[in-house]
Amino acid sequence: MATRTDLSAPVATRATAPAPPAPSRRRGVNWRRVGNRAWTGLVIAVLLVITIYPLFWMFASSLKTENEFITEPLWSLPRELNFQNYVDAWELGGIGTVIRNSLLVTLPSLFFILALGAAAGFALEVMVWKGRNTVLLLIVGGMMLPLQLILLPLFTIYFRLGLTDSLLPLILTYVGHGLPLTVFLMAAYFRAVPRELFEASTLDGAGVFRAFFSVGLPMVRNGLLTLGLLMFFSVWNDLLIALTFNTSKELSTIQVGLLNFNGEYGSTLYGPLFAGICTTVLGILVVYVFINKQIMKGLAAGSLKG
Amino acid sequence: MDRVFGDKKAIAILLGPALFMYTAIMLVPSVWSLFYAFSTGNVIEGFRPVGLDNFRKLLDDPIVPTSLRFTVTYALVITVGQILLGLALALFYVFVLRRASALIRTLVFFPVVLPTVAVGLLFSKMFAIAPQTGPANSLLDLLGFGATDWFSTGSKAFWVIILMDLWRTMGFYAVLLYTGLLDIPGEVLESARLDGAVGWRLLRHIVLPLALPVLISSIIFSLNSSLKVFDSVVALTNGGPGTSTTPLNLYMFQTSFFYSDYGYGSTLAILITTICLTVTLFLFRSSRRDLTKG
Known part of the structure; x- marks a missing residue:
C-alpha cells in the first residue's frame, strides 16, 4: 500500500514541456519537415478512424430498417434517417x-x-x-x-x-x-x-x-x-x-x-x-x-x- | 484549538457512518466468505460444513486450469498492450503534437467512459459473420484474407476481446502516462539533447527512467484490473465457446449463481483475491527496490 507521503497534493496541469522546433534548413522546400508533417497527419488520421468509426457505424446502423439489414451489407449507410428503431x-x-x-x-x-x-x-x-x-x-x-x-x-x-x-x-x-x-x-x-x-x-x-x-x-x-x-x-x-x-x-x-x-x-x-x-x-x-x-x-x- | 479538533463526539459523528458502512459492506463479508469456503449450499437451501472439500475440488476441477490460463494470458497480453499503446500515444502527444494534443487526447479518451456492455455488443456485431457479415469481416474479405467466424474458437475470440479492451482503454493509459511524461523537467530533456541524445537514445536513457514511477503504477493498475476481467467477456462472448474464454471471475459468478454453490464460489473468490494480492505486493516490492537502487 502506498505510504502517506506518496500522494502529493493535487497539482494543476502544467504547460507542456516545450520541445525545440525541428532544425530547419534555410533555403528551398524543407522536405524533411514536409515528411514529418505527413507522418503526423497520417497517425492522427488513423487514430481518428480507429476511435470514431465504431461509434459512427453504430449510429448509422441504428437508423436502418429491418429490411436494409437483410438486403444490404452491414457497413453500408442507411438510405434515410429513420428513427423508428429508437421508438x-x-x-x-x-x-x-x-x-x-x-x-x-x-x-x-x-x-x-x-x-x-x-x-x-x-x-x-x-x-x-x-x-x-x-x-x-x-x-x-x-x-x-x-x-x-x-x-x-x-x-x-x-x-x-x-x-x-x-x-x-x-x-x-x-x-x-x-x-x-x-x-x-x-x-x-x-x-x-x-x-x-x-x-x-x-x-x-x-x-x-x-x-x-x-x-x-x-x-x-x-x-x-x-x-x-x-x-x-x-x-x-x-x-x-x-x-x-x-x-x-x-x-x-x-x-x-x-x-x-x-x-x-x-x-x-x-x-x-x-x-x-x-x-x-x-x-x-x-x-x-x-x-x-x-x-x-x-x-x-x-x-x-x- | 486541540480541544476543538480533538473532540471525541465530533470525531464519532464524522467518522462513524463511513466506518460503519465500510465494516458492514467490506470487512464483515470478506471474513464471512472465508467461512463459506469450508461449506456448501446457498442462501435458500442453507449451508452445511464440508471441511476442505472445496479446496480439493479446486485442485481437481478441469475448468480451473483453463480458466486460470485464460485469465493470466489475458492479463499479460492486455497489460503489455495497454502500456505499449498508451506509451506510444503519450509520446506522440508530448513530443509530436505538443500543445495541439488536447482535442485528440479527448477523443481517444472517450471510449473509456462508455458502458462496457454497449461496447461489447457493438464489437460482437462488428466481428459477426452470421446472420450478417460485420464490417470487420467485410474488410478482411476486401483485403483478400477472407472472412472468418471470430467466435467459433477460444483463441480467435480471445483476440477480439483483446482488441476491444485495447480500444476501450488505450485513451486512459495514454492520458495517465502523458501526465507522467509532462512531469519530466524541460531542462533535463534540453541538456540531454545538447549532449547528443535524440530519438531512441533519448527515450531509452532519459525519458523512460524518469517516467518509471508512473509506468510502474500503470502496470500495477493494469494487471490488477485485468486479472479481474468480467464485463467485457460477459458482453462479448459470455465465456464461450464452451468455457474457452471464461476468466476465473466469470467462472466464480456462474458457480455461485447458476449452480447455486456459494461454498465453491467463495473458494474461487479466495483464489482470485490471493492472485491479485500476490501480484500487487510482488510488483510493489520489486518497484520499491528498483527505485532505491536508482
Whole structure:
C-alpha cells in the first residue's frame, strides 16, 4: 500500500514541456519537415478512424430498417434517417426504465460516497486523535479487497433483510465499495489544505462542524468534483454488482438492461438493439463533452498514486 | 484549538457512518466468505460444513486450469498492450503534437467512459459473420484474407476481446502516462539533447527512467484490473465457446449463481483475491527496490 507521503497534493496541469522546433534548413522546400508533417497527419488520421468509426457505424446502423439489414451489407449507410428503431428500443427494451434505474442508483450512491468519504477524510486528517493512522490504514487496505470476495455474503445479508426486491442492495454496495478510495483521496486533499486556516477558524470561535463545512469543504471542492466524476463512471458502468443483485427486469440498470435486451432480441432485431446501445452512448457523450477537461485534470492530479 | 479538533463526539459523528458502512459492506463479508469456503449450499437451501472439500475440488476441477490460463494470458497480453499503446500515444502527444494534443487526447479518451456492455455488443456485431457479415469481416474479405467466424474458437475470440479492451482503454493509459511524461523537467530533456541524445537514445536513457514511477503504477493498475476481467467477456462472448474464454471471475459468478454453490464460489473468490494480492505486493516490492537502487 502506498505510504502517506506518496500522494502529493493535487497539482494543476502544467504547460507542456516545450520541445525545440525541428532544425530547419534555410533555403528551398524543407522536405524533411514536409515528411514529418505527413507522418503526423497520417497517425492522427488513423487514430481518428480507429476511435470514431465504431461509434459512427453504430449510429448509422441504428437508423436502418429491418429490411436494409437483410438486403444490404452491414457497413453500408442507411438510405434515410429513420428513427423508428429508437421508438422500438424504448418500448421493447424498456430503455427509459433502465436509464431511470441507473439514475436512481447512481445519484444516491454518489451523494453518500462523497458525504461519508469527505467527513471521514476530515476526521482522519484534520482532527487530532490517537489511532487515526491505524484506522486510515484499515480503510485504505480495503482497496486491495476484490469485489468477488464480498458478493456472496452480501447476497445472504440482503436476502435475509428482505432487501432483494429493491435498488437498495446496489446503492449500499456501491457506497461501501467506493469508500476506501474516496477516504484515501479525501484525506490527501485535506492534507494539502494549510493547517493555519483551520486554526484561524477556531480562533474565530468556529466549532468542528463549522470548520468542516465552511473551511474544509470549499478548500477541497476540486478534489470532490474529480472524485465525483470517477465514482460516477465506476457506478454507472458497473456490471458485476448490478448483475449479482438484480432480481427483476423492472430493476435493471443500463448495463444489465442492454445485456437482457441483447439476450431476448439481439439476434433478430438489430435496429432496435443498435438504437438502444446508441441511446446509452449518446447520453454519456453529452455528459463527457461538458466535463472532459475536469476528468483530464483529475487524472493528472491523481496519476502518482501507487 | 486541540480541544476543538480533538473532540471525541465530533470525531464519532464524522467518522462513524463511513466506518460503519465500510465494516458492514467490506470487512464483515470478506471474513464471512472465508467461512463459506469450508461449506456448501446457498442462501435458500442453507449451508452445511464440508471441511476442505472445496479446496480439493479446486485442485481437481478441469475448468480451473483453463480458466486460470485464460485469465493470466489475458492479463499479460492486455497489460503489455495497454502500456505499449498508451506509451506510444503519450509520446506522440508530448513530443509530436505538443500543445495541439488536447482535442485528440479527448477523443481517444472517450471510449473509456462508455458502458462496457454497449461496447461489447457493438464489437460482437462488428466481428459477426452470421446472420450478417460485420464490417470487420467485410474488410478482411476486401483485403483478400477472407472472412472468418471470430467466435467459433477460444483463441480467435480471445483476440477480439483483446482488441476491444485495447480500444476501450488505450485513451486512459495514454492520458495517465502523458501526465507522467509532462512531469519530466524541460531542462533535463534540453541538456540531454545538447549532449547528443535524440530519438531512441533519448527515450531509452532519459525519458523512460524518469517516467518509471508512473509506468510502474500503470502496470500495477493494469494487471490488477485485468486479472479481474468480467464485463467485457460477459458482453462479448459470455465465456464461450464452451468455457474457452471464461476468466476465473466469470467462472466464480456462474458457480455461485447458476449452480447455486456459494461454498465453491467463495473458494474461487479466495483464489482470485490471493492472485491479485500476490501480484500487487510482488510488483510493489520489486518497484520499491528498483527505485532505491536508482
